[in-house]
Amino acid sequence: MRSLINVFDLSKEEVGALLDTADDIIANPAKYATACHGKKIATLFFEPSTRTRLSFEAAMLELGGQVLGFEAGGNSSSSKGESVADTARVVSCYADIIAMRHPLAGSAYVASKNASIPVINAGDGSHSHPTQTLADLCTIRRHKHKFDGLTVGFCGDLKYGRTVHSLIQALSRYTGIKIVLISPKELRLPEYVKNETIKANGMEYYETESMTEVIGELDVLYMTRIQHERFASEEEYLRLKDSYVLDMAKMELAKSDLIVLHPLPRVNEISTAVDKDPRACYFEQVLNAKYMRMALILKLLAERDCEAPAEEGEYRTDLVCDNKGCIVTTEQELPHLFRKGVDGKYRCLYCEHRE
Ligand code: NCD
Numbered sequence: 001m002r003s004l005i006n007v008f009d010l011s012k013e014e015v016g017a018l019l020d021t022a023d024d025i026i027a028n029p030a031k032y033a034t035a036c037h038g039k040k041i042a043t044l045f046f047e048p049s050t051r052t053r054l055s056f057e058a059a060m061l062e063l064g065g066q067v068l069g070f071e072a073g074g075n076s077s078s079s080k081g082e083s084v085a086d087t088a089r090v091v092s093c094y095a096d097i098i099a100m101r102h103p104l105a106g107s108a109y110v111a112s113k114n115a116s117i118p119v120i121n122a123g124d125g126s127h128s129h130p131t132q133t134l135a136d137l138c139t140i141r142r143h144k145h146k147f148d149g150l151t152v153g154f155c156g157d158l159k160y161g162r163t164v165h166s167l168i169q170a171l172s173r174y175t176g177i178k179i180v181l182i183s184p185k186e187l188r189l190p191e192y193v194k195n196e197t198i199k200a201n202g203m204e205y206y207e208t209e210s211m212t213e214v215i216g217e218l219d220v221l222y223m224t225r226i227q228h229e230r231f232a233s234e235e236e237y238l239r240l241k242d243s244y245v246l247d248m249a250k251m252e253l254a255k256s257d258l259i260v261l262h263p264l265p266r267v268n269e270i271s272t273a274v275d276k277d278p279r280a281c282y283f284e285q286v287l288n289a290k291y292m293r294m295a296l297i298l299k300l301l302a303e304r305d306c307e308a309p310a311e312e313g314e315y316r317t318d319l320v321c322d323n324k325g326c327i328v329t330t331e332q333e334l335p336h337l338f339r340k341g342v343d344g345k346y347r348c349l350y351c352e353h354r355e
Contacts, residue, residue, distance in 0.1 A: 002303050003112035003119040004296065007130045007166050009309075012173045014299075015137065021295035022138050022288065029062070035298055036065030042095035043069035044087065044111075045122070046078060046102040051264060051286055052122050052132070056099040059293035068095060083332045088115040097300060099131075099293075103229075106327035106350020110334065118300040125325045126160040126230050127351055131296060132263050133166040135289030139281050140220055142288070143259045147174040151217055155182040155244050156224035156269055158189040160231075163263040164224055165193050172201040179205040180214050184243050186236065187226070192341070192352045200342045211244050215254045221246070223262040223269050223282075230325070247271040251279065261285055314340040319348075319355050326351035 004010065010018070025032050041060040045053050049071070057067040078087060084102065088111035091098055098115055100108050101122040108121030123129040137147070144150060152171060154164050158181055168189070171177050179198060181189055188207060189198075198205050208214055215221065223246055231237040246260065251274060262270060262282040274280050316338045321328050327350050328334050338346035338355055346355040 001116075001118055001308055002300060002306055003108075003115075003121075003308070004130050004300065005109045005112055005119070005121045005124075006128045007133050007170045009130070015134070015170065015173075018134060018292060018295045018299065019138055019141055021298065022291040023142075025291045025294050032063055032294065032298070034064035036060060036063035036301065039063075039065040039097070039301060040095040041065060041067050041069075041297065042091045042098045043067060043071075043122075044091065044098060044100040044102075045069065045071050046100075046107075047123065048072070049101055049122070051289065052101060053099075055286070055290045056120075056122065056293055059290050059297055062290070063294055063297060065096075065297075084110045084327065085114040085331065085334075087111070088119065092116040097297060102327075103325070104327040104330065105323070105325055105352070106348075109350060110327050110331055118304065120296065120300070123162055124327075125351070126162050126227065128166045128169075129162040129263075130166050131293055132163045132289065133170045134292035134296065135285055136163070136167050136222070136261055136263070137170060138288040138292050139261060139285045140259065143281065144219065147171065147177065149176040150174075150219045151178040151180065152220040152222065153180040153182055153211075153214060153218040154189075154222045154224070155211055155246075157187045157226045158183040158224070159187040160227035161224040164222065165190070167222065168193055169197050172197045172203055177203060179203055180218065181205060181207040182209070182211050182214060182244070183207070184209060184240050186240060187243075190352075192347055192354065195343045195345070196341050196352075211246070212250060212253065215250055215258075218254065218258055221254070221258060221260050223260065223266070225265060225267045225269055228267075242268060244269055245271060246274055248273050248277070251277055254279070315349070316340075316346050316355075319346060321348040321351065321353060323348065323351050323353040326353065
Protein backbone atom coordinates (compact mmCIF):
# COMPACT_ATOMS: atom_id res chain seq x y z
CA MET A 1 0.00 0.00 0.00
CA ARG A 2 1.24 3.46 -0.82
CA SER A 3 0.61 6.82 0.81
CA LEU A 4 1.52 10.37 -0.17
CA ILE A 5 3.25 12.11 2.72
CA ASN A 6 5.73 14.24 0.84
CA VAL A 7 6.38 14.90 -2.84
CA PHE A 8 9.32 12.50 -2.96
CA ASP A 9 6.94 9.59 -2.31
CA LEU A 10 6.11 9.94 -6.01
CA SER A 11 8.75 9.53 -8.71
CA LYS A 12 9.15 12.22 -11.34
CA GLU A 13 7.54 9.84 -13.85
CA GLU A 14 4.58 9.23 -11.54
CA VAL A 15 4.06 12.97 -11.16
CA GLY A 16 4.12 13.25 -14.97
CA ALA A 17 1.54 10.47 -15.24
CA LEU A 18 -0.73 12.18 -12.66
CA LEU A 19 -0.49 15.42 -14.64
CA ASP A 20 -1.51 13.50 -17.78
CA THR A 21 -4.44 11.86 -15.96
CA ALA A 22 -5.61 15.28 -14.72
CA ASP A 23 -5.48 16.63 -18.28
CA ASP A 24 -7.57 13.65 -19.39
CA ILE A 25 -10.09 14.18 -16.57
CA ILE A 26 -10.43 17.83 -17.62
CA ALA A 27 -11.01 16.77 -21.25
CA ASN A 28 -13.28 13.75 -20.53
CA PRO A 29 -14.91 14.07 -17.09
CA ALA A 30 -17.70 11.58 -17.93
CA LYS A 31 -15.14 8.80 -18.33
CA TYR A 32 -14.31 9.04 -14.62
CA ALA A 33 -17.79 9.63 -13.18
CA THR A 34 -18.15 6.17 -11.62
CA ALA A 35 -14.49 5.21 -11.23
CA CYS A 36 -14.71 5.18 -7.41
CA HIS A 37 -18.22 3.81 -7.06
CA GLY A 38 -18.54 2.16 -3.64
CA LYS A 39 -15.38 3.78 -2.27
CA LYS A 40 -15.16 6.27 0.61
CA ILE A 41 -12.65 8.94 1.47
CA ALA A 42 -12.29 10.07 5.10
CA THR A 43 -11.26 13.72 5.35
CA LEU A 44 -9.71 14.22 8.79
CA PHE A 45 -9.10 17.92 9.25
CA PHE A 46 -7.60 18.90 12.62
CA GLU A 47 -6.85 22.39 11.29
CA PRO A 48 -9.04 24.92 9.46
CA SER A 49 -9.44 24.53 5.71
CA THR A 50 -11.90 25.58 3.05
CA ARG A 51 -10.32 24.61 -0.22
CA THR A 52 -8.38 21.52 0.59
CA ARG A 53 -11.12 19.63 2.40
CA LEU A 54 -13.85 20.59 -0.04
CA SER A 55 -11.49 19.86 -2.90
CA PHE A 56 -10.84 16.29 -1.68
CA GLU A 57 -14.54 15.79 -1.09
CA ALA A 58 -15.52 17.19 -4.50
CA ALA A 59 -12.82 15.03 -6.10
CA MET A 60 -14.22 11.85 -4.55
CA LEU A 61 -17.82 12.79 -5.36
CA GLU A 62 -16.91 13.47 -8.99
CA LEU A 63 -15.35 10.01 -9.14
CA GLY A 64 -18.67 8.54 -7.97
CA GLY A 65 -17.44 7.80 -4.44
CA GLN A 66 -18.59 8.98 -1.03
CA VAL A 67 -17.12 11.07 1.77
CA LEU A 68 -17.05 11.07 5.56
CA GLY A 69 -14.95 12.92 8.10
CA PHE A 70 -14.70 15.99 10.27
CA GLU A 71 -13.69 19.55 9.64
CA ALA A 72 -12.30 20.55 13.01
CA GLY A 73 -10.21 18.48 15.38
CA GLY A 74 -12.33 19.92 18.22
CA ASN A 75 -15.19 17.69 17.04
CA SER A 76 -13.11 14.53 17.04
CA SER A 77 -11.69 12.25 19.74
CA SER A 78 -8.35 14.00 19.42
CA SER A 79 -9.91 16.68 21.66
CA LYS A 80 -10.28 13.86 24.21
CA GLY A 81 -6.60 13.07 23.82
CA GLU A 82 -6.71 10.31 21.20
CA SER A 83 -3.44 9.80 19.37
CA VAL A 84 -3.07 10.24 15.62
CA ALA A 85 -2.03 6.59 15.43
CA ASP A 86 -5.26 5.39 17.05
CA THR A 87 -7.43 7.73 14.96
CA ALA A 88 -5.78 6.32 11.82
CA ARG A 89 -6.44 2.73 12.92
CA VAL A 90 -10.07 3.48 13.74
CA VAL A 91 -10.79 5.33 10.50
CA SER A 92 -9.23 2.48 8.50
CA CYS A 93 -12.29 0.44 9.54
CA TYR A 94 -14.68 2.93 7.93
CA ALA A 95 -13.06 4.25 4.76
CA ASP A 96 -10.87 3.25 1.79
CA ILE A 97 -8.50 6.22 1.84
CA ILE A 98 -7.69 9.08 4.23
CA ALA A 99 -6.87 12.74 3.52
CA MET A 100 -5.53 14.31 6.70
CA ARG A 101 -4.56 17.82 7.77
CA HIS A 102 -3.00 18.39 11.17
CA PRO A 103 -1.12 21.26 12.87
CA LEU A 104 1.91 19.13 13.77
CA ALA A 105 4.70 18.17 11.36
CA GLY A 106 4.99 14.44 10.84
CA SER A 107 1.35 13.74 11.75
CA ALA A 108 0.39 12.32 8.34
CA TYR A 109 3.50 10.15 8.38
CA VAL A 110 2.51 8.70 11.75
CA ALA A 111 -1.04 8.14 10.45
CA SER A 112 0.31 6.30 7.40
CA LYS A 113 2.38 3.98 9.59
CA ASN A 114 -0.72 2.98 11.54
CA ALA A 115 -3.53 3.01 8.97
CA SER A 116 -4.36 -0.03 6.87
CA ILE A 117 -5.53 2.22 4.01
CA PRO A 118 -3.59 4.86 2.00
CA VAL A 119 -3.06 8.23 3.69
CA ILE A 120 -2.73 11.52 1.84
CA ASN A 121 -1.02 14.37 3.65
CA ALA A 122 -3.27 17.41 3.23
CA GLY A 123 -0.84 19.63 5.17
CA ASP A 124 1.20 18.79 8.30
CA GLY A 125 2.09 21.90 10.27
CA SER A 126 4.61 24.08 8.49
CA HIS A 127 6.24 21.01 6.98
CA SER A 128 4.71 19.93 3.68
CA HIS A 129 1.61 19.92 1.51
CA PRO A 130 2.19 17.64 -1.48
CA THR A 131 -1.27 17.77 -3.07
CA GLN A 132 -1.12 21.56 -3.26
CA THR A 133 2.14 21.04 -5.13
CA LEU A 134 0.40 18.74 -7.61
CA ALA A 135 -2.08 21.55 -8.27
CA ASP A 136 0.74 24.07 -8.64
CA LEU A 137 2.59 21.84 -11.12
CA CYS A 138 -0.59 21.24 -13.10
CA THR A 139 -1.21 24.98 -13.41
CA ILE A 140 2.39 25.70 -14.39
CA ARG A 141 2.38 22.96 -17.02
CA ARG A 142 -0.95 23.98 -18.53
CA HIS A 143 0.43 27.50 -19.10
CA LYS A 144 4.14 26.97 -19.70
CA HIS A 145 4.03 23.46 -21.24
CA LYS A 146 7.30 22.62 -19.46
CA PHE A 147 9.19 22.99 -16.18
CA ASP A 148 12.80 22.90 -17.35
CA GLY A 149 14.48 26.29 -17.53
CA LEU A 150 11.82 28.30 -15.69
CA THR A 151 12.67 31.08 -13.25
CA VAL A 152 10.32 30.70 -10.29
CA GLY A 153 9.98 33.34 -7.58
CA PHE A 154 8.54 32.56 -4.13
CA CYS A 155 7.35 35.57 -2.17
CA GLY A 156 6.04 35.94 1.39
CA ASP A 157 6.40 33.53 4.30
CA LEU A 158 8.96 31.01 3.09
CA LYS A 159 9.69 29.78 6.61
CA TYR A 160 6.28 28.52 7.66
CA GLY A 161 4.65 28.21 4.22
CA ARG A 162 4.48 24.44 3.72
CA THR A 163 3.31 24.74 0.11
CA VAL A 164 6.56 26.53 -0.73
CA HIS A 165 8.69 23.72 0.73
CA SER A 166 6.85 21.03 -1.22
CA LEU A 167 6.86 22.92 -4.52
CA ILE A 168 10.60 23.62 -4.33
CA GLN A 169 11.18 19.91 -3.66
CA ALA A 170 9.09 18.97 -6.70
CA LEU A 171 10.84 21.52 -8.95
CA SER A 172 14.27 20.21 -7.93
CA ARG A 173 13.76 17.27 -10.28
CA TYR A 174 13.73 19.40 -13.41
CA THR A 175 16.73 20.97 -15.08
CA GLY A 176 17.73 24.60 -15.37
CA ILE A 177 15.19 25.85 -12.83
CA LYS A 178 16.19 29.08 -11.13
CA ILE A 179 14.68 29.82 -7.73
CA VAL A 180 14.29 33.38 -6.45
CA LEU A 181 13.41 33.57 -2.75
CA ILE A 182 11.74 36.84 -1.76
CA SER A 183 11.02 37.24 1.96
CA PRO A 184 11.85 39.27 5.04
CA LYS A 185 15.00 37.96 6.78
CA GLU A 186 12.88 36.48 9.58
CA LEU A 187 10.84 34.36 7.17
CA ARG A 188 13.52 32.84 4.98
CA LEU A 189 13.32 29.30 3.66
CA PRO A 190 14.28 26.67 6.31
CA GLU A 191 17.85 25.45 6.01
CA TYR A 192 16.78 21.84 5.46
CA VAL A 193 15.00 22.77 2.22
CA LYS A 194 17.96 24.90 1.17
CA ASN A 195 20.57 22.23 1.98
CA GLU A 196 18.73 19.03 1.16
CA THR A 197 16.90 20.24 -1.91
CA ILE A 198 18.29 23.41 -3.48
CA LYS A 199 21.99 23.00 -2.79
CA ALA A 200 22.04 19.20 -2.97
CA ASN A 201 20.61 19.38 -6.48
CA GLY A 202 22.85 22.24 -7.57
CA MET A 203 19.84 24.48 -8.29
CA GLU A 204 20.58 28.11 -9.02
CA TYR A 205 18.98 30.36 -6.38
CA TYR A 206 19.25 33.64 -4.56
CA GLU A 207 17.53 35.38 -1.67
CA THR A 208 16.30 38.96 -1.66
CA GLU A 209 13.95 41.18 0.29
CA SER A 210 12.80 43.16 -2.75
CA MET A 211 10.00 41.97 -4.99
CA THR A 212 10.26 45.05 -7.26
CA GLU A 213 13.88 44.39 -8.13
CA VAL A 214 13.31 40.82 -9.32
CA ILE A 215 9.75 40.55 -10.59
CA GLY A 216 10.82 41.34 -14.16
CA GLU A 217 12.94 38.16 -14.33
CA LEU A 218 10.25 35.71 -13.30
CA ASP A 219 8.25 33.20 -15.36
CA VAL A 220 6.24 32.11 -12.31
CA LEU A 221 5.53 34.15 -9.17
CA TYR A 222 4.31 32.08 -6.21
CA MET A 223 2.79 34.37 -3.57
CA THR A 224 2.01 33.16 -0.04
CA ARG A 225 0.28 34.52 3.02
CA ILE A 226 2.20 35.22 6.22
CA GLN A 227 1.24 32.17 8.35
CA HIS A 228 -0.19 33.95 11.39
CA GLU A 229 -1.07 30.75 13.27
CA ARG A 230 2.54 29.53 13.29
CA PHE A 231 4.06 32.66 14.92
CA ALA A 232 5.16 32.47 18.53
CA SER A 233 4.92 36.27 18.85
CA GLU A 234 1.89 38.35 17.81
CA GLU A 235 4.11 41.44 17.73
CA GLU A 236 6.39 39.88 15.15
CA TYR A 237 3.40 38.85 13.04
CA LEU A 238 2.03 42.40 13.08
CA ARG A 239 5.41 43.78 12.04
CA LEU A 240 5.74 41.39 9.10
CA LYS A 241 2.17 40.86 7.96
CA ASP A 242 2.06 43.37 5.13
CA SER A 243 5.61 42.81 3.92
CA TYR A 244 4.58 42.29 0.30
CA VAL A 245 1.54 43.33 -1.68
CA LEU A 246 1.39 42.47 -5.36
CA ASP A 247 -0.47 45.28 -7.12
CA MET A 248 -0.88 46.46 -10.72
CA ALA A 249 2.10 48.82 -10.42
CA LYS A 250 4.34 45.80 -9.71
CA MET A 251 2.63 43.72 -12.39
CA GLU A 252 3.67 46.37 -14.92
CA LEU A 253 7.29 45.49 -14.20
CA ALA A 254 6.67 41.79 -14.90
CA LYS A 255 6.92 39.74 -18.09
CA SER A 256 3.80 39.61 -20.26
CA ASP A 257 3.72 35.81 -19.90
CA LEU A 258 4.35 35.67 -16.14
CA ILE A 259 1.93 33.47 -14.25
CA VAL A 260 0.95 34.40 -10.70
CA LEU A 261 0.11 31.52 -8.36
CA HIS A 262 -1.10 31.52 -4.73
CA PRO A 263 -2.31 28.49 -2.75
CA LEU A 264 -4.94 30.73 -1.11
CA PRO A 265 -6.29 31.99 1.23
CA ARG A 266 -4.86 35.42 0.48
CA VAL A 267 -4.70 37.95 3.26
CA ASN A 268 -3.92 41.22 1.43
CA GLU A 269 -0.83 39.99 -0.39
CA ILE A 270 -2.43 40.30 -3.82
CA SER A 271 -4.53 43.35 -4.64
CA THR A 272 -7.93 42.34 -6.01
CA ALA A 273 -7.21 44.51 -9.06
CA VAL A 274 -4.70 41.86 -10.14
CA ASP A 275 -7.48 39.24 -10.36
CA LYS A 276 -8.59 40.62 -13.73
CA ASP A 277 -5.10 40.40 -15.20
CA PRO A 278 -4.80 37.33 -17.47
CA ARG A 279 -1.55 36.47 -15.70
CA ALA A 280 -3.44 35.80 -12.44
CA CYS A 281 -3.87 31.99 -12.27
CA TYR A 282 -4.72 31.40 -8.61
CA PHE A 283 -8.40 30.66 -9.06
CA GLU A 284 -7.67 28.27 -11.90
CA GLN A 285 -5.15 26.64 -9.54
CA VAL A 286 -8.05 25.81 -7.18
CA LEU A 287 -9.83 23.96 -9.96
CA ASN A 288 -6.70 22.14 -11.03
CA ALA A 289 -6.20 20.99 -7.44
CA LYS A 290 -9.48 19.09 -7.62
CA TYR A 291 -8.46 17.32 -10.84
CA MET A 292 -5.04 16.42 -9.46
CA ARG A 293 -6.66 15.02 -6.30
CA MET A 294 -8.99 12.94 -8.48
CA ALA A 295 -5.97 11.56 -10.33
CA LEU A 296 -4.17 10.84 -7.05
CA ILE A 297 -7.13 9.11 -5.39
CA LEU A 298 -7.49 6.88 -8.46
CA LYS A 299 -3.80 5.99 -8.39
CA LEU A 300 -3.55 5.24 -4.67
CA LEU A 301 -6.72 3.13 -4.66
CA ALA A 302 -5.53 1.21 -7.73
CA GLU A 303 -2.20 0.54 -6.00
CA ARG A 304 -3.64 -0.49 -2.66
CA ASP A 305 -2.05 -3.89 -2.85
CA CYS A 306 1.41 -2.61 -3.79
CA GLU A 307 4.22 -2.88 -1.27
CA ALA A 308 5.15 0.39 0.42
CA PRO A 309 8.66 1.36 -0.71
CA ALA A 310 11.39 0.44 1.77
CA GLU A 311 12.62 3.29 3.96
CA GLU A 312 16.34 3.48 3.62
CA GLY A 313 18.86 5.60 5.47
CA GLU A 314 20.99 5.83 8.56
CA TYR A 315 19.13 6.52 11.79
CA ARG A 316 19.99 7.66 15.31
CA THR A 317 17.78 7.02 18.30
CA ASP A 318 19.79 8.91 20.90
CA LEU A 319 18.75 12.43 19.83
CA VAL A 320 15.71 14.36 21.04
CA CYS A 321 13.55 16.61 18.83
CA ASP A 322 12.69 19.82 20.66
CA ASN A 323 10.56 21.37 17.91
CA LYS A 324 7.22 22.28 19.51
CA GLY A 325 5.56 21.91 16.11
CA CYS A 326 6.57 18.24 15.78
CA ILE A 327 4.26 15.26 16.32
CA VAL A 328 6.76 13.68 18.77
CA THR A 329 5.76 16.33 21.31
CA THR A 330 2.26 14.88 21.73
CA GLU A 331 2.02 11.39 20.30
CA GLN A 332 2.00 8.59 22.88
CA GLU A 333 5.23 6.59 23.01
CA LEU A 334 6.42 7.74 19.58
CA PRO A 335 10.20 7.17 19.43
CA HIS A 336 12.42 10.12 18.53
CA LEU A 337 14.21 9.14 15.31
CA PHE A 338 16.81 11.11 13.37
CA ARG A 339 17.80 10.28 9.80
CA LYS A 340 21.04 11.26 8.10
CA GLY A 341 20.55 13.76 5.27
CA VAL A 342 22.59 14.18 2.09
CA ASP A 343 24.60 16.93 3.82
CA GLY A 344 25.63 14.48 6.57
CA LYS A 345 23.44 16.16 9.23
CA TYR A 346 20.82 14.22 11.15
CA ARG A 347 17.25 15.50 11.01
CA CYS A 348 14.10 14.49 12.85
CA LEU A 349 12.26 11.90 10.76
CA TYR A 350 8.92 13.59 11.41
CA CYS A 351 9.57 17.34 11.12
CA GLU A 352 13.11 17.52 9.58
CA HIS A 353 14.44 19.85 12.27
CA ARG A 354 18.18 19.52 12.80
CA GLU A 355 19.93 17.65 15.63
C1 NCD B 1 -2.36 26.53 2.14
C2 NCD B 1 -2.08 25.67 3.34
O1 NCD B 1 -3.00 25.24 4.01
O2 NCD B 1 -0.90 25.44 3.58
N1 NCD B 1 -3.71 26.54 1.77
C3 NCD B 1 -4.18 25.55 0.97
O3 NCD B 1 -4.16 24.38 1.30
N2 NCD B 1 -4.60 25.90 -0.23
C4 NCD B 1 -1.79 27.88 2.27
C5 NCD B 1 -2.11 28.69 3.47
O4 NCD B 1 -2.83 28.27 4.39
O5 NCD B 1 -1.62 29.82 3.51
